[in-house]
Amino acid sequence: MSVLLELRHISQRYAAQEIVKSLSLQLEQGEIGCLLGHSGCGKTTVLRCIAGFEPIHDGEILLKQQPISRPNQSVPPHQRQIGMVFQDYALFPHLSVADNIGFGLHQHTAPQRQQRITELLELVGLTAHAQAYPHELSGGQQQRVALARALAPKPQLLLLDEPFSNLDVALRERLGQEVREILKREQMTAILVTHDQHEAFAIADQIGVMQAGQIVQWATPYELYHQPANRFVADFVGKGVFVSGTITGSRCVEIEFGEICRVDLDSRGFAVGSRVEVLLRPDDVVHDDFSPLKAQVVNRAFQGEVFLYTLALASGQQVLATVASHHNHRIGEWIGIKLDLDHLIAFPS
Amino acid sequence: MDYNWDWGVFFKSTGIGQEIYLDWFVSGLGWTIAVALIGWLIALFLGSVLGVLRTVPNRWLSGLATAYVELFRNVPLLVQLFIWYFLIPDLLPEPIEMWFKQDLNPATSAYLSVVVCLGLFTAARVCEQVRTGIQALPKGQAAAAYALGFKLPQIYSQILLPQAFRIIIPPLTSEFLNIFKNSSVASLIGLMELLAQTKQTAEFTANLFEAFTLATIIYFTLNMSLMLLMRWVEKKVAVPGLISVGGK
Numbered sequence: 216m217s218v219l220l221e222l223r224h225i226s227q228r229y230a231a232q233e234i235v236k237s238l239s240l241q242l243e244q245g246e247i248g249c250l251l252g253h254s255g256c257g258k259t260t261v262l263r264c265i266a267g268f269e270p271i272h273d274g275e276i277l278l279k280q281q282p283i284s285r286p287n288q289s290v291p292p293h294q295r296q297i298g299m300v301f302q303d304y305a306l307f308p309h310l311s312v313a314d315n316i317g318f319g320l321h322q323h324t325a326p327q328r329q330q331r332i333t334e335l336l337e338l339v340g341l342t343a344h345a346q347a348y349p350h351e352l353s354g355g356q357q358q359r360v361a362l363a364r365a366l367a368p369k370p371q372l373l374l375l376d377e378p379f380s381n382l383d384v385a386l387r388e389r390l391g392q393e394v395r396e397i398l399k400r401e402q403m404t405a406i407l408v409t410h411d412q413h414e415a416f417a418i419a420d421q422i423g424v425m426q427a428g429q430i431v432q433w434a435t436p437y438e439l440y441h442q443p444a445n446r447f448v449a450d451f452v453g454k455g456v457f458v459s460g461t462i463t464g465s466r467c468v469e470i471e472f473g474e475i476c477r478v479d480l481d482s483r484g485f486a487v488g489s490r491v492e493v494l495l496r497p498d499d500v501v502h503d504d505f506s507p508l509k510a511q512v513v514n515r516a517f518q519g520e521v522f523l524y525t526l527a528l529a530s531g532q533q534v535l536a537t538v539a540s541h542h543n544h545r546i547g548e549w550i551g552i553k554l555d556l557d558h559l560i561a562f563p564s
Numbered sequence: 565m566d567y568n569w570d571w572g573v574f575f576k577s578t579g580i581g582q583e584i585y586l587d588w589f590v591s592g593l594g595w596t597i598a599v600a601l602i603g604w605l606i607a608l609f610l611g612s613v614l615g616v617l618r619t620v621p622n623r624w625l626s627g628l629a630t631a632y633v634e635l636f637r638n639v640p641l642l643v644q645l646f647i648w649y650f651l652i653p654d655l656l657p658e659p660i661e662m663w664f665k666q667d668l669n670p671a672t673s674a675y676l677s678v679v680v681c682l683g684l685f686t687a688a689r690v691c692e693q694v695r696t697g698i699q700a701l702p703k704g705q706a707a708a709a710y711a712l713g714f715k716l717p718q719i720y721s722q723i724l725l726p727q728a729f730r731i732i733i734p735p736l737t738s739e740f741l742n743i744f745k746n747s748s749v750a751s752l753i754g755l756m757e758l759l760a761q762t763k764q765t766a767e768f769t770a771n772l773f774e775a776f777t778l779a780t781i782i783y784f785t786l787n788m789s790l791m792l793l794m795r796w797v798e799k800k801v802a803v804p805g806l807i808s809v810g811g812k
C-alpha cells in the first residue's frame with residue numbers, strides 16, 4: 216500500500232485565531248479516514264483545505280507525493296481531482312439525477328458518459344429515478360445522488376462533509392454501511408468529517424479525534440474505544456464514567472469495586488500510591504444477582520435489546536451498565552453488579 | 565360632464581392620403597414595440613453581464629459594475645434621454661456627429677437614442693436582479709461544481725445562471741413591462757410611438773377622451789398579454805418540486 220494523502224504540520228488561521236494547529240495525517244490508498252470532533256474543532260476547515268477551498272498558512276498537503284497546498288501556493292480546486300460530498304449535498308436543482316451524476320464527466324465522450332452514469336445509478340440503486348429532479352427525491356436518495364456525482368469522474372480522493380447529518384438516525388446507520396460498501400467497491404480513498412461517532416464507526420477504517428485544531432488520536436475505531444489516548448478521547452468516544460482509584464501495586468488498582476489486578480495496567484507507568492481515574496464503560500459493569508456488591512437503579516433507558524442503567528454505588532458514585540432488557544428493574548431497586556473488565560483504562564487524576 | 569363620445573373618430577380619414585386615425589395608433593404601437601423589444605435585448609444582455617461581474621471574486625470588476633448601477637439608477641430617465649439625444653452626438657467625432665444629425669432620418673436618430681437610453685437604463689435594474697438571483701443560491705453550488713473540475717465561466721453558465729434566472733423571472737417580468745411603459749418618453753424627442761400618436765390624434769380631432777381611452781386600453785392589453793406570456797415561460801422552465809410557480 217502506498218500513501219495517497221499526506222498532511223504535514225498544516226496550520227490555518229482566520230484573522231488572529233488559529234483554526235488548525237500543525238496538524239499531520241497520512242492516508243493510504245483505498246483507506247477511509249474520518250475526522251471526528253465537536254463542532255468548532257476545525258475538522259471541516261481541514262477538509263476544505265484538502266479540497267483547496269481554504270489556503271493553508273503553514274505546512275504542506277501532498278497528494279500522491281505531489282504538493283497541492285503550501286502557504287501562498289495552491290493547486291485550484293478544479294485541478295485537484297478531489298471529489299466532495301457536501302453537507303447539504305449541493306445537488307444542482309435544475310438538472311435531472313442522471314445529469315447531476317454526469318455533470319463532472321465533461322471530458323468524456325457521450326457514450327462513455329452515458330455508460331458511467333448507468334453504472335453509478337446502478338451502484339447507488341437509483342436507476343428508476345434517473346430522470347427525476349433532486350427535489351422529487353427523499354433525503355437518503357439525494358444523499359446517494361451526491362455520492363454518485365462525486366464518484367463519477369473517479370477522483371483520486373473523496374471528501375465527505377457531515378454527509379448524514381440531514382438524515383434521521385435509522386437511515387443514517389443503514390446508509391453509513393451502504394456508503395462504506397460503495398466506497399470499498401470503487402476502491403475509493405476517502406475522508407469523512409463528522410461529529411457523530413456511530414457514523415464514524417460505521418464507515419471509517421481510521422479515525423482521528425480532533426480537539427482545538429489538532430488530532431489527539433489517530434487510530435482504528437476499536438482502538439479509540441478500548442485504548443483512548445487521553446481523557447478527552449475517552450470521554451468523547453463511547454459512553455462511560457470515570458471512577459477514582461489508587462494504584463496499589465505494579466499491576467493493581469483499588470477502586471470502589473475492589474482491587475483489580477491486570478497485566479495491561481503497568482504499561483501506563485503509574486507509581487504505587489498515585490491517584491488515578493479509571494474509565495468504566497457500560498459493558499464493563501455486569502448485572503449479577505449473586506454478586507455481593509449492590510447498586511441502586513437511579514435511571515434507566517430502554518433501548519430495545521438492552522437497558523442502559525444508571526446505577527449508584529453505596530458511596531454515591533454513579534456508573535453505567537448495559538443489561539439485557541429482560542432484566543427489568545425499577546428505579547430505586549438495589550441490584551447486584553460486578554466488574555467484567557477486559558482491559559483497564561486509567562488516567563492520572 | 566357634458567361630452568359627446570364619438571368612437572367612430574378612429575375610422576375617420578386623417579386627411580393625409582388614405583390614412584384613418586386608427587392607422588396612426590397601429591403605427592405608434594409598432595414603434596413602441598420596436599423600441600421596447602430592442603431596448604430589452606440590450607438591457608438583458610448588458611444587465612446579465614453586469615450582474616455576473618458584481619458577483620465575481622474580483623474587486624475591480626465588481627466595483628466597475630457597481631459604479632455603473634449607481635450612475636444609471638440615480639439619474640432620472642428623462643434626463644438620461646435628453647443627454648443621449650441632445651448632448652452625446654455633439655461629443656462624438658465630427659463625421660459621426662454629422663451622420664447622426666444630418667444623414668439620418670429624424671425618426672431613426674430619435675429611435676437610436678431612445679433604444680440606447682432605455683437599454684442602458686434598464687440594464688442597471690436587470691443587473692441588480694441577476695446579482696440577487698446569483699447571491700440567493702447556496703454557496704455549495706459553486707463549490708460543488710468547482711470540486712467536479714469546472715472553471716468559473718462554466719460554473720456561471722451551467723450552474724449559477726440557469727438557476728438564478730429561474731428565480732428572478734417574476735421581478736424580471738416587471739422590468740420587461742416597465743420598458744414598454746417607459747418607452748413613452750420617446751414622444752418627447754419626436755419619435756411617433758403610441759403616446760405621440762395619441763397626442764396627435766387628440767389634437768387633430770379634439771376627441772381627447774376617445775384617444776387616451778384607446779391608448780390606455782392598448783397599453784393595458786399589451787402589458788397584460790406580456791405578463792401572461794412570462795407566467796407561461798416561468799411555468800415552462802420551472803424545476804419540478806423546487807419552487808412554487810406564480811398563479812398556482
